[in-house]
Amino acid sequence: MNDRKPFVEGKGEKVKFTYTVSGMMIVLTLVLSGCGAETTSNESVKVVTPNTTVATKAQPVEAVAEATRLLQKNEYTAAIAKADEILKIYPNSDEAYSIKGMAMGLNGAAQGGLEFTKKAYKINPNNVSNYYNMAMLYKLEGNLQEAKNWFEKVLAKDPRNTWSVYGIATIYADQGNDEKALEWLKQAISIDPVVKDVARTQDHFVRFHGNPTFDALVK
Numbered sequence: 001m002n003d004r005k006p007f008v009e010g011k012g013e014k015v016k017f018t019y020t021v022s023g024m025m026i027v028l029t030l031v032l033s034g035c036g037a038e039t040t041s042n043e044s045v046k047v048v049t050p051n052t053t054v055a056t057k058a059q060p061v062e063a064v065a066e067a068t069r070l071l072q073k074n075e076y077t078a079a080i081a082k083a084d085e086i087l088k089i090y091p092n093s094d095e096a097y098s099i100k101g102m103a104m105g106l107n108g109a110a111q112g113g114l115e116f117t118k119k120a121y122k123i124n125p126n127n128v129s130n131y132y133n134m135a136m137l138y139k140l141e142g143n144l145q146e147a148k149n150w151f152e153k154v155l156a157k158d159p160r161n162t163w164s165v166y167g168i169a170t171i172y173a174d175q176g177n178d179e180k181a182l183e184w185l186k187q188a189i190s191i192d193p194v195v196k197d198v199a200r201t202q203d204h205f206v207r208f209h210g211n212p213t214f215d216a217l218v219k
Helices: 061-072 076-089 094-106 110-123 128-141 144-157 162-174 178-191 195-201 203-208 212-218
Strands: 007-009 012-021 024-035 043-048 054-059
Touching (some): 061 094, 094 110, 094 128, 128 144, 128 162, 162 195, 178 195, 178 203, 195 203
Antiparallel strands (some): 024 043, 043 054
């Protein structure tokens, strides 16, 4: 699947970037205060620290957006460098940790990237996007069961999260459980038909081509 510009959803307190990198759906949510998606200024955000206390820190919104763009363009080394720049000044930026972790994972260092994704989750355990990114890093690491567990945690909070449903479908496909793979793929398509285009082009479902049930789902 071709990479594409991020879809930006929401204004006000939350702005969600959803985009595709190397055929994988990536989700980052910036939690802003008093601004919309078009802002280029630093804003205030509540950060949940590991000891569960809440602190207010200025977040480098423009820098995070730039790191996100670099990740989207598959410029992983540059995205990691930008995330590191942010973290030197804003050590509690879960967005920067999330970007760094995902960039490392997509650049072949899934285990190292997972450690930074875990930091993002510890800083902001209420951000469901961090659950999703944990699932993706475990998936890149090859730990499919743990990836499935995190996708299920996303769905416990957001039952119609398209890409978590699809993620579970791909896990069942990779494990050879065709019946479950098709069941979850059907559910994902019912939530968002764009899943058809993704399933047709990803390696997870290559062996399903010619399967009447699969072909009917993605036509």
